[in-house]
Every structure is written in structure tokens, then in C-alpha cells.
Amino acid sequence: MSIIYELHPETxxxxxxxxIREALxxxxxxxxxxxxxxxxxxxxxxxxxxxxxxxxxxxxxDKPLTFLCPSLSNIAAYAQVSDAAxxxxxxxxxxxxxxLLPATKLVPKxxxxxxxxxxxxxxxxxxxxxxxxxxxGNPIISTSAPSAIHVGDAQIPAVELFDRLDKxxxxxxxxxxxxxxxxxxxxxxxxNEPMVLRKGLGWEAVADLELAESDLV
Numbered sequence: 110m111s112i113i114y115e116l117h118p119e120t121x122x123x124x125x126x127x128x129i130r131e132a133l134x135x136x137x138x139x140x141x142x143x144x145x146x147x148x149x150x151x152x153x154x155x156x157x158x159x160x161x162x163x164x165x166x167x168x169x170x171d172k173p174l175t176f177l178c179p180s181l182s183n184i185a186a187y188a189q190v191s192d193a194a195x196x197x198x199x200x201x202x203x204x205x206x207x208x209l210l211p212a213t214k215l216v217p218k219x220x221x222x223x224x225x226x227x228x229x230x231x232x233x234x235x236x237x238x239x240x241x242x243x244x245x246g247n248p249i250i251s252t253s254a255p256s257a258i259h260v261g262d263a264q265i266p267a268v269e270l271f272d273r274l275d276k277x278x279x280x281x282x283x284x285x286x287x288x289x290x291x292x293x294x295x296x297x298x299x300x301n302e303p304m305v306l307r308k309g310l311g312w313e314a315v316a317d318l319e320l321a322e323s324d325l326v
Contacts, residue, residue, distance in 0.1 A: 110275055110276060111140070111274070111275050111276070111277075111278050111279055111280055111281045112279065112280050112281070113271070113280075113281045113282075113283055114128065114129060114280060114281070114282050114283065115283045115284075115285065116237050116240075116282055116283070116284050117284070118142075118236060118237065118284040118285065118286050119236050120236065121236060121237045121240045121284075123240075126240045126241060126244050127244060129241060129244075129280060129282065130241065130244040130245050132279060132280055133151060133152045133155070133158075133241075133245055133249070134152060134155075134245070136151070136152070136155045136157050136158045137151065137158065137279040137280055138150070138151045138158055138161050138162055138165070138277075138278045138279050138280075139151065139278055139279065139280040139281070139282060140254055140270075140271070140274050140278045140280070140281045140282065141237065141238070141241070141280075141281075141282035142235065142237060142238075142282060142283075142284050142286060142288075142289070143177075143231075143233050143235050143238055143251060143289070144203075144204065144205050144233045144234045144235040144238070144289070144310075145205045145253075145289055145291060145292055145293045145309070145310050146253045146254065146288070146289045146290060146291070146292060147253070147254045147267075147270060147288055147289070148250075148251040148252060148253060148254055149162050149165055149166065149250070149251075149252050149253075149254050149255075149274075149278065150162070150177075150249045150250045150251050150252070151249070151250050152245060152247050152249065152250075153176050153216075153217065153220065153247050153248040153249065153250060154217065154247050156217065156219060158250075159174065159217065159219050159220060159250060160219065162174065162250050162252060163219075165255070165277055165278075166252055166255065168252070170219075170223065171222060171223055171224065172222070173209075173220065173221050173222040173227060173228045173229055174219075174220045174228070174229070174250050174252055175207050175228075175229035175230065175231060175250070175251050175252060176220065176228070176229070176230060176231070176248040176249060176250050176251055177230075177231050177232070177233055177238055177242060177248055177249045177250075177251045178230055178231070178232055178242070178248050179232065179239055179242040179243060180202075180232060181195070181198055181199055181202060181232065183232075183248070184198065184208075184210070184230050184232065186213065186215055187212065187213055187215050187216050187228070187230060187248065188208075188210035188211060188212055188213060188216075188228065188230055189210065189211040189212075189213060190210060190298075191298075193303075194208075194210065194298040194303070197296070197298070197303060197318065198232075198298075200314075200318070201296075201311070201314060201315070202232040202234075203232045203233055203234035203235075203239075204232070204233075204234045204311050204314070205231075205233075205234070205291075205293045205294060205309065205310035205311040206231065206232075206293055206294050206295075206296060206311055206315070207229045207230070207231050207293045207294070207295045207296070208229065208230050208231070208295075208296050208298050209227055209228070209229050209295065209296070209297040209298060209299055209306070210227060210228065210229075210230060210298050210299060211226060211227055211299055212226050212227055212228040216228050220250070225299065227299050229295070230248075231251060231293060233251075237282060237284055238251075253292060254270065254274060255273070255274070265288060265290075266288065267283065267286075267287070267288045270288055271283070289310075291309055291310040292307070292309040292310065293307075293309045293310060293311070294307060294308055294309040294310065294311050294312045294315050295307040295309070296315065296320065297323075302321055303318075303320045303321070304320065304321050304322070304323055305320050305321070305322045305323060306323045
């Protein structure tokens with residue numbers, strides 16, 4: 110069974126955050142709230158934990174995992190950011206946006222797309238996420254939890270989500286807030302022209318930028 114930590118959504122308790130940090134360093138996989146949906150995550154640099162996240166999500170090795178960074182300056186350490194991409198990202202973060210970018214050598218191969226060598230990065234507008242990132246000092250994997258996404262008109266209650274994943278993850282972070290169900294907006298910045306791959310939460314701000322849209326959107 111997982112350990113549940115109840116954190117304040119705006120001012121997460123430092124001593125609780127410290128316990129989660131130590132668990133992440135030891136390879137724990139966590140279920141935690143973000144500014145979009147509840148996510149499955151771990152320390153980016155713990156290979157065994159990243160492998161578990163892939164198993165939980167049943168993700169193939171050629172699909173990149175998204176991870177959280179605390180700021181734009183941190184993104185630049187893990188991705189190649191052109192001047193144009195920098196200006197675009199700066200206008201949108203922090204917020205519910207995933208940016209696909211060419212990965213640097215700091216991104217583990219297990220996380221990136223092996224052929225394109227790209228990865229997805231987010232800077233969340235969420236106090237708990239930022240507290241965990243600040244305490245850990247490393248990016249945190251962030252992939253939507255199974256069953257956490259809105260289906261039809263039914264929104265899964267937090268307690269049901271926790272019950273479903275109780276034996277799957279090591280730690281559950283509960284901020285007593287409703288479970289979000291809208292995924293992030295994805296912007297591909299790997300080519301010369303930015304491309305919207307998915308319209309999600311925060312799409313209205315991206316629409317104002319008049320970016321090209323993928324045929325799959």
C-alpha cells in the first residue's frame with residue numbers, strides 16, 4: 110500500500126515535502142496533483158523509477174516522457190531552446206503547457222524519443238509541484254495517471270483514483286482539491302515553425318499567438 114501525504118495546496122508543509130523528496134531520491138514513484146491532471150512521477154535521474162512509470166502507463170520505449178522543470182532557465186539545461194522558442198515559452202509559463210524540444214545530454218535516453226531525441230517539458234503553475242521541484246533539485250517525470258482524465262460527463266473522484274492506484278505507486282499526494290481532468294496544450298518547438306499538437310487547458314492563450322496546428326488537432 111502507498112503512503113498518503115496531505116499537503117496544503119498553496120503552502121505545502123516543508124517537513125512533508127522533505128519526506129517526499131527523500132523517497133523520490135530513493136526511487137519512489139508518486140501520484141501527485143498538477144495544474145492539469147493528477148500525474149504519475151518520479152525523479153528524472155532514477156532509472157529504475159522511470160522504468161516503473163513506463164510500466165504503469167504501458168508506454169512503449171519510443172514515446173517520450175514529459176517532465177517538470179521549475180523555470181525557463183532550468184529548461185535550457187535539458188533542451189535546446191532557440192531564441193524564438195525562448196520568447197514563446199516565456200510568454201506562456203508557468204502554466205498548463207507541454208513543449209516538445211530537442212533534448213540535451215542531461216535527459217536520460219529512457220525519457221526521450223530515441224529516434225528524434227526530443228522530450229516534453231512543462232513548467233507548472235502549481236505550488237506543490239514547485240515545492241517538490243525545489244526540494245528535489247531535479248526535474249520530475251509527469252505523465253497523466255491512468256483513469257485521471259475526464260471521460261464523457263463523469264469526473265473521477267479523488268478517493269476513487271487513489272484506491273485504483275494504491276498498490277501501484279509508493280506515495281500519493283493529496284491536496285484536498287478536486288481532481289483535474291483537462292490535459293495540457295502541447296506545442297512542438299522542434300522545427301523552425303511552432304506547431305500545436307494538442308489543444309488542452311490554456312489553449313486560449315496559445316490561440317492568440319496564431320500558431321500553426323497539426324492535422325491531428
